[in-house]
Amino acid sequence: MRTALDWLPTWIRHYTLKSLPTDVVAGIVVGILVIPQSLGYAVLAGLPPVYGLYAAIVPVLVYAWLGSSNVQAVGPVAITAIMTASSLHSFADDGSAQYALMASLLAAMVGTLLFIAGRLRLGWIMQFISRGVSAGFVSGAAVLIFVSQIKYVTHIPISGDNLIGYLTTMQQHLTDWHLLTLIIGGLSFLLLVINRYASHWVWRPLLSASAAKWAERLFPLVLLIIATALSMVLGWSQKGVSVIGVIPEGLPAFTVPYFPDFHDVLVLLPSAGLMALIVFVSSSSVASTYARLRNEPFDANRELTGLGLANIAGGVFQSFAVAGGFSRTAINVDSGARTPLASFVTVLVMIGALIAFGQLLAPLPYALLGATIMASIIGLIDVATLRSAWQRDRLDAASFLAAFIGVLAFGLNTGLVIGLMVSFASLIWQSSHPHVAIVGELPDTGHFRNIHRHSVRTFEHMILLRVDESLFFGNSESVHRHIVDAMRAYPKATEIVLIMAAVNHIDLTAQEMLIKLNQELMAQDKRLHFSFIKGPVMDVIGNTPIITELSGYVYLSTVDAVHALSTEHKET
Missing domain, CATH: 3.30.750.24 (STAS domain)
Structure with a gap:
């Protein structure tokens, strides 16, 4: 007979107090450092910035309770954000409130597909996504994300769901650039790139190795504070610079996602399926890697279930689709996280930001958020994998290029399908030419x-x-x-x-x-x-x-x- 304790996750039943200090510190650090990132990813998804904080509350709690990893930090990530924007591109003119409800509906659909896959024990499916396809898809998406943020750092109103669309609209509106916005965005991007890729020249000559690492991590947050203060003092919003405005105070409310007619749901279903696949592959890659490093078990089917329920819960609490993030998980682990309690602490930090800092963040320029995303996304362009594949496995290199070029030319969904088709064609070709x-x-x-x-x-x-x-x-x-x-x-x-x-x-x-x-x-x-x-x-x-x-x-x-x-x- 099962007792009440049997329904608790294993990590709670076996929790030891010696893990508490490091979990609390890790949760606080992750919560503070990912605030600007979360705001930026919401903007990337085509949503008001506050939705980035919403996406880092309820889904995080659900995954911490039900997910397979003790240290994976789930939340808004670049891939799900850009896929949300791409999937809902045709609904972008329906008004921000309805668009947000559509984003929540998409998250719920993704979660439902993941949950069903988990119950059907389809965790093995990740084995059929080759390294070339996943790296090519992510690299192509990174380029699209980078280009999509140009509108925030230049004030040029570009739009589209592929590279051709972005470049075409940019060419049509080149004269709409705004000097002060460009200065803010360009300077922020330059500083963030130097901080990320040249920190050994900037921080390490001045600080110890550990202090330099924290200086590098805290710099985006410090830059956000400085930019917000300057915007408020100098009145950037009155000079034509777009700012995020007052963030609504309070917690995300229970909201039933918007259900359009059945035809629109069917239109979204392929996008939801591809998003579910990417969410699972990317999250399970992070979770399984850290499970191996920490000598912990990893259950792909439990990962599917945990991610599914996290996205379903997020869908009714004003979230867009979430996944496990490599950078935030790395910070979580490096900060000493041992159990999912760190994620609970991170949620408390997000709640504090919603309650206490909504007014303070109002002058924050969109240009800084765009620059933050552009600087962070460069690292996702995986040239090393393409080089390695070209040297060792030309068929996998072909899959990489097919997914990469397909994403740039036709958009995320079609690009992923092209990559998968080339990958399977390569597999069939290899099998049909046995040694x-x-x-x-x-x-x-x-x-x-x-x-x-x-x-x-x-x-x-x-x-x-x-x-x-x-x-x-x-x-x-x-x-x-x-x-x-x-x-x-x-x-x-x-x-x-x-x-x-x-x-x-x-x-x-x-x-x-x-x-x-x-x-x-x-x-x-x-x-x-x-x-x-x-x-x-x-x-x-x-x-x-x-x-x-x-x-x-x-x-x-x-x-x-x-x-x-x-x-x-x-x-x-």
Whole structure:
């Protein structure tokens, strides 16, 4: 019988007071440092800045209670923000209130899909998103995010959901730039880039290593305070600089998302599905990485459930879609977080910001928020992965470029689909071109290796062929062609031995190919043999003509095959 304590998360039931000080400090640090980031991501999503703080309250609490990671910091992130803006682009003129409700509806749809996937135990699906596709998608999204923020640092009213759209509208409104806005945004961007990428030149000559690290982290917050103060003192809003205005005080309210007609819901469904996939892949990547580093278990299905419920709860408490953030999780861990209690403390900081600082943040220029996002997003352009893929795996590099170019040319959703299609096409191409090696015996070892890579002993009367792939409809003809080519290269060989150690499955088409191959060999007075067939494979083909009508024999090992056929050849 379950007790009341059994319903509590494991981390609460086993919480120790020695974790309390570090959890509290980590929660406060994360809460303070991500305030400007949260405000900026709301703007990136096309929402009033306060929604960034809303998104960092209820969803964070739900994930802390139900999520799979002890240290992952969930909240508004760049990818979900830009995908929200892209998905709701056609609704942007419906008014800010209705747009915000649509953003909450999208979050609830994403959460529902994630929750259903978790209940269906679909956590394994993340294995099918290649590194090339995910890196290309994120890199392309980063470029779009960067370009989209130009409107805030220049006052040029650009819009669109792809690079062509942004550049076209920018060209049409180039004369609308505002000098003071450009100075504020450009200078802020320059300072933030120097702080992020040249801190070893700025802070470390002046401070110790640990102090320099904190100076780098606190600088965006200090810059926000300075810019807000200057805006208030110098009256930037009266000089044409856009500011965020008074942030509504109070906590996010329970609000039923706006439900348009059913057709609009269906239109949003593909976007919600792709967002759910990206939220899961990005969040689980962060959570599983830190679980491995901390020697903690990671449950992909629980991660799906936790993220799903967090987004569903956010959908009815004025949030847009959230995910696990790598930067905020890194800060959380570096600050000493040990359990999700740190996230509860972070929520308290956000609540304090809503209650106490709404009026104080009113003069904050949008130019600073845009510059903050632009500076932080540069690091997501993953040139290193493209370079590595180009050197080691050109097919994965093709997937990267397909996703990257697709995102820039056609938008986030279409770009991701293009990347996935190229990735799956690459997988099919690889599987349809299996490696079939002619092998020989390493002298006096009983081991068999590729004749083109090693000095091995071959046999005039026998061809040993190692099939390095499972056999299915996509590669059966290719395998047949390899075998025929080998027979032409060694016309005197009468014994053909297929080494099946790497074959885990043989589908119906491949079975028919093997039956046909056996018949062809018999017509030429040659025999087909198998060695090293795995048990599960033999269970499938044991009662088929592949075995029952086989012209040769099935051997437990290649050594047995070579010994038996060599002895038989000598006797004849």
